[in-house]
Amino acid sequence: MLSYQHIYHAGNFADVQKHAILVQLLKAMKLKNPKMTVIDTHAGRGVYNLESEEALKTMEFEHGGRHFFDHGTLPPGLKEIVAGMNPDGELKTWPGSAKIAREMLRPGDKLVCTELHPGEFGELQKTFDGVPNTELLKTDGFQALVDMVPPPERKGLVIIDPSYEMKTEYDLLAKQLYQAWKKWPHGTFMIWYPILEARGYQRMLTALRNSRVKDVMVSEIRLDGPPSATYRMSGTGVAIINPPWPEAALDQLTQYLANRMPIKAFGDVFWLDNMQIDPDTGTI
Ligand SMILES: C[S@@+](CC[C@H](N)C(=O)[O-])C[C@H]1O[C@@H](n2cnc3c(N)ncnc32)[C@H](O)[C@@H]1O
Numbered sequence: 001m002l003s004y005q006h007i008y009h010a011g012n013f014a015d016v017q018k019h020a021i022l023v024q025l026l027k028a029m030k031l032k033n034p035k036m037t038v039i040d041t042h043a044g045r046g047v048y049n050l051e052s053e054e055a056l057k058t059m060e061f062e063h064g065g066r067h068f069f070d071h072g073t074l075p076p077g078l079k080e081i082v083a084g085m086n087p088d089g090e091l092k093t094w095p096g097s098a099k100i101a102r103e104m105l106r107p108g109d110k111l112v113c114t115e116l117h118p119g120e121f122g123e124l125q126k127t128f129d130g131v132p133n134t135e136l137l138k139t140d141g142f143q144a145l146v147d148m149v150p151p152p153e154r155k156g157l158v159i160i161d162p163s164y165e166m167k168t169e170y171d172l173l174a175k176q177l178y179q180a181w182k183k184w185p186h187g188t189f190m191i192w193y194p195i196l197e198a199r200g201y202q203r204m205l206t207a208l209r210n211s212r213v214k215d216v217m218v219s220e221i222r223l224d225g226p227p228s229a230t231y232r233m234s235g236t237g238v239a240i241i242n243p244p245w246p247e248a249a250l251d252q253l254t255q256y257l258a259n260r261m262p263i264k265a266f267g268d269v270f271w272l273d274n275m276q277i278d279p280d281t282g283t284i
């Protein structure tokens with residue numbers, strides 16, 4: 001069952017965090033690697049029309065992308081990409097992870113996108129029609145995560161941004177990630193997760209913490225206050241395996257974003273390897 005469509009959530013505060021980190025990752029990785037591949041396992045449609053019926057139904061972008069755009073506070077890199085797509089100064093379009101990656105990659109760098117939803121895949125094809133060095137596959141991203149690594153040059157990034165439509169995806173993700181890491185222990189992997197009261201993300205992080213996967217840096221932005229109609233998530237998290245920069249770089253970006261949210265929010269950056277397992281709950 002695939003009913004999730006990211007257009008309802010595009011440009012929300014989680015997208016701002018996820019996409020700002022993606023930009024910072026790609027900037028650093030390009031400096032280190034003359035050639036690289038980006039694999040986006042849950043690519044979505046690449047570009048999101050914020051004037052669409054779906055986006056306007058939830059208006060989630062209002063308290064995320066639009067707030068940062070209108071205040072001129074989108075972090076450098078993301079700011080220029082978003083501005084380029086909205087030349088008249090009003091936020092009408094939001095770039096997805098695949099679009100951001102392709103915008104930042106060099107012509108010789110490869111982008112591989114997998115997307116399972118037929119409608120989203122059709123839109124993705126329209127977004128990247130004729131774009132060189134860009135491969136689109138209508139296939140399962142969790143399987144691609146294992147099958148497609150390492151890329152031939154052994155340099156690059158895997159973006160894993162599931163919809164978590166089924167609760168089992170948290171466990172599946174941890175399992176597949178471990179298999180992928182065994183094949184490519186020096187690869188960089190970026191995983192987005194929602195911070196929700198059901199705490200599925202904690203199971204995923206705990207499984208990762210208990211596995212042999214090392215060097216996992218985490219950025220979280222938590223909102224002050226209970227979930228509401230405006231903010232249905234309590235926060236947003238991104239875990240990065242083998243990050244290309246020290247903790248301070250991610251901390252600076254996380255605090256910058258948390259401090260500029262429309263409501264009070266707290267930013268936190270930590271190494272997953274240092275987290276203790278709570279004996280009562282069995283999770284971190
Ligand atoms: C959160 S959205 C991705 C948003 C996108 N990464 C971005 O930042 O613009 C998750 C996407 O995963 C797709 N999806 C769900 N299950 C999938 C699977 N097993 N394999 C590949 N794609 C899947 C959904 O159709 C949806 O487009």
